[in-house]
Amino acid sequence: MIPRIYVPGDSGALALGAEKVAKAVEKELADRGIEAKIVRNGSRGAYFLEPMVEVATANGRVAYGPVKPSDVKSLFDCGFLTGGYHKRWLGAPDKIPFLAKQTRLTFARCGVINPLSLDHYKAHGGLKGLQNAVGLAPADIVKQVTESGLRGRGGAGFPTGIKWKTVLETTADKKYIVCNADEGDSATFADRMIMEGDPFVLIEGMAIAGIATGATKGFVYIRSEYPHAVAMMEKAVEVARKAGLLGVNVLGSPNAFDMEIRVGAGAYVCGEETSLLNSLEGKRGVVRAKPPLPAIQGLFGKPTVINNVISLASVPVIMDKGAAFYKNFGMGRSRGTIPIQIAGNVRYGGLFEAAFGMTLGEIVDDIGGGTATGRPVKAVQVGGPLGAYFPRSLFDTPFDYEAFAAKDGLIGHAGITVFDDTADMLRQARFAMEFCAIESCGKCTPCRIGSTRGVETIDKIARGIEPEKQIELVTDLCNTMKFGSLCALGGFTPYPVMSAINHFRDDFKPAPVAEAAE
Amino acid sequence: MTMQPAGTEIASRTAAIVQELKGLEGPLLPILHGIQEEFGHVPQDALPVIAEALNISKAEVHGVVTFYHDYRSHPAGRHVLKLCQAEACQSMGSDAIAAKLKQLLGIGFHETARDGSVTLEPVYCLGLCACAPSAMLDGEVIGRLDDEKLDEIAAEVRS
Numbered sequence: 323m324i325p326r327i328y329v330p331g332d333s334g335a336l337a338l339g340a341e342k343v344a345k346a347v348e349k350e351l352a353d354r355g356i357e358a359k360i361v362r363n364g365s366r367g368a369y370f371l372e373p374m375v376e377v378a379t380a381n382g383r384v385a386y387g388p389v390k391p392s393d394v395k396s397l398f399d400c401g402f403l404t405g406g407y408h409k410r411w412l413g414a415p416d417k418i419p420f421l422a423k424q425t426r427l428t429f430a431r432c433g434v435i436n437p438l439s440l441d442h443y444k445a446h447g448g449l450k451g452l453q454n455a456v457g458l459a460p461a462d463i464v465k466q467v468t469e470s471g472l473r474g475r476g477g478a479g480f481p482t483g484i485k486w487k488t489v490l491e492t493t494a495d496k497k498y499i500v501c502n503a504d505e506g507d508s509a510t511f512a513d514r515m516i517m518e519g520d521p522f523v524l525i526e527g528m529a530i531a532g533i534a535t536g537a538t539k540g541f542v543y544i545r546s547e548y549p550h551a552v553a554m555m556e557k558a559v560e561v562a563r564k565a566g567l568l569g570v571n572v573l574g575s576p577n578a579f580d581m582e583i584r585v586g587a588g589a590y591v592c593g594e595e596t597s598l599l600n601s602l603e604g605k606r607g608v609v610r611a612k613p614p615l616p617a618i619q620g621l622f623g624k625p626t627v628i629n630n631v632i633s634l635a636s637v638p639v640i641m642d643k644g645a646a647f648y649k650n651f652g653m654g655r656s657r658g659t660i661p662i663q664i665a666g667n668v669r670y671g672g673l674f675e676a677a678f679g680m681t682l683g684e685i686v687d688d689i690g691g692g693t694a695t696g697r698p699v700k701a702v703q704v705g706g707p708l709g710a711y712f713p714r715s716l717f718d719t720p721f722d723y724e725a726f727a728a729k730d731g732l733i734g735h736a737g738i739t740v741f742d743d744t745a746d747m748l749r750q751a752r753f754a755m756e757f758c759a760i761e762s763c764g765k766c767t768p769c770r771i772g773s774t775r776g777v778e779t780i781d782k783i784a785r786g787i788e789p790e791k792q793i794e795l796v797t798d799l800c801n802t803m804k805f806g807s808l809c810a811l812g813g814f815t816p817y818p819v820m821s822a823i824n825h826f827r828d829d830f831k832p833a834p835v836a837e838a839a840e
Numbered sequence: 841m842t843m844q845p846a847g848t849e850i851a852s853r854t855a856a857i858v859q860e861l862k863g864l865e866g867p868l869l870p871i872l873h874g875i876q877e878e879f880g881h882v883p884q885d886a887l888p889v890i891a892e893a894l895n896i897s898k899a900e901v902h903g904v905v906t907f908y909h910d911y912r913s914h915p916a917g918r919h920v921l922k923l924c925q926a927e928a929c930q931s932m933g934s935d936a937i938a939a940k941l942k943q944l945l946g947i948g949f950h951e952t953a954r955d956g957s958v959t960l961e962p963v964y965c966l967g968l969c970a971c972a973p974s975a976m977l978d979g980e981v982i983g984r985l986d987d988e989k990l991d992e993i994a995a996e997v998r999s
Contacts, residue, residue, distance in 0.1 A: 508926035508928045548967060588909035589907065602866050604868025667931040668925065745931065777933070
């Protein structure tokens with residue numbers, strides 16, 4: 323058997339030098355006259371170990387990492403093709419604690435398989451969900467998804483099955499499935515990882531959604547900041563079409579479903595579903611008022627399922643193993659697993675898929691290992707730029723939609739940014755307002771004007787101009803934005819701002835004035 | 841040989857792109873991406889051609905072009921460097937990285953070096969949040985930026 327060497331082609335691994343490592347491996351193979359196949363897999367998500375190189379041996383896969391190009395020669399000298407010991411040796415990848423502790427349902431294949439090999443995909447359980455779905459009545463598929471308890475992983479947490487049911491029950495000559503891959507929230511990269519590491523699972527999920535609702539056309543709207551994900555999805559769609567996974571007879575069934583990849587143009591607000599639909603239609607990405615719901619009048623006025631990447635990519639496992647299997651994980655009304663993205667100033671950063679219910683402290687301290695700088699954790703922002711900053715005193719909050727809402731926070735797309743004690747929370751609050759001003763679509767006044775007034779008012783606090791009065795003003799402004807904005811951009815910007823003010827009040831006190839030099 | 845007026849040249853190349861893509865559902869963004877790829881920016885002379893072909897007003901096309909951060913009204917430098925300024929990168933010192941880079945390149949955000957070598961832009965998240973601070977140079981991703989990597993970037997864009 324020709325040895326197989328896995329060098330990730332995932333953007334995160336590339337950012338840490340995986341391309342140079344792949345080149346070095348190629349060169350070493352040529353110099354030594356060894357025949358081997360280099361597979362460019364996705365990432366398993368342990369970014370503190372990337373680039374993580376794996377070799378398939380008679381005793382299973384053996385991982386090495388983080389590998390530098392300069393390590394490659396010595397890896398060969400140590401016999402890494404048969405799993406030999408080297409200072410970068412990590413052993414079996416699924417025994418690495420960060421990976422072993424996870425419950426991988428949605429990300430089961432990510433980083434394991436060749437992303438563009440449909441054979442690999444099938445060998446690791448792929449397509450079983452779709453095969454089951456083509457034999458079912460649409461209403462039965464919708465029922466399974468509803469019973470699984472799956473909720474929108476983009477942040478809103480709306481039950482996926484209910485959305486599908488509305489589309490199924492709305493009569494129209496054409497319906498659409500739109501995948502929201504405009505993953506603009508800082509600290510989130512789960513969508514990117516799945517598109518780069520296991521694109522077929524998203525295609526399979528979208529095809530199931532199409533069959534379940536009677537939609538025949540799908541769009542994946544990917545942000546332009548993700549060129550590698552765009553390229554991978556385009557290639558995967560081609561492969562899927564050739565294999566009959568997409569087209570007039572999906573898997574030989576009478577169901578037609580095809581899809582297109584579309585690229586955004588750098589507007590954060592297009593991650594909001596109605597704004598995304600306008601953008602797909604070729605318009606300015608301004609938010610639409612709801613109702614009408616996209617499920618009734620969505621893309622081009624037709625009934626449209628619009629779901630996040632992770633929601634759609636979680637459907638195949640539900641259709642494969644059943645609603646009860648998926649629902650068995652989690653707590654309260656948050657069922658199944660969630661890919662938590664641990665980011666920022668953290669020692670062990672990466673993607674950690676687990677059942678709902680772990681506490682924030684377990685995630686940050688036990689899994690994340692505290693800060694990268696080694697300083698104390700001051701704050702963590704959960705849910706991206708529109709999520710609240712939590713202090714250590716709230717670290718007992720379990721990862722659950724309702725539990726976070728009860729603490730005036732949100733889990734959003736499950737990204738967590740860790741900050742050490744050098745963070746200035748007034749600056750973070752100011753940035754939240756500034757970001758809202760930069761990215762506001764301009765349609766509603768609270769967001770468009772409120773964000774700019776917010777920046778100015780926080781600047782006054784920083785300069786010590788009647789700080790208590792300004793905090794009152796910001797609080798009132800946040801109230802207006804929260805209840806008066808059309809979408810989550812203006813409506814949720816108050817979360818980071820008010821949580822910074824409420825939990826880190828010391829940072830909003832005027833800086834002690836330096837004594838004037840005489 | 842007569843020189844063709846630039847406007848006519850732009851119009852004919854735009855028309856070819858529009859022709860190729862106008863059959864798509866909601867073709868405007870793909871068309872604008874195609875035009876920016878062709879010219880390095882979206883020239884004013886392209887707008888009436890698009891408007892005419894899609895049967896929408898020039899104002900509507902202008903409205904769309906100016907809404908999105910990606911579409912440029914002028915060509916960028918030979919290299920485009922996007923530096924992430926979002927929260928995960930902030931937590932790893934992206935402010936200091938930005939300050940150092942601006943000094944190294946002698947330009948601020950949204951500016952192009954006088955010799956046309958590089959355009960510097962802020963970006964709000966590249967999805968590399970577990971290897972912050974990060975940047976993208978001409979589409980290539982770079983993580984865990986430090987002084988050494990900044991020097992390498994500065995040397996590369998000047999060469």
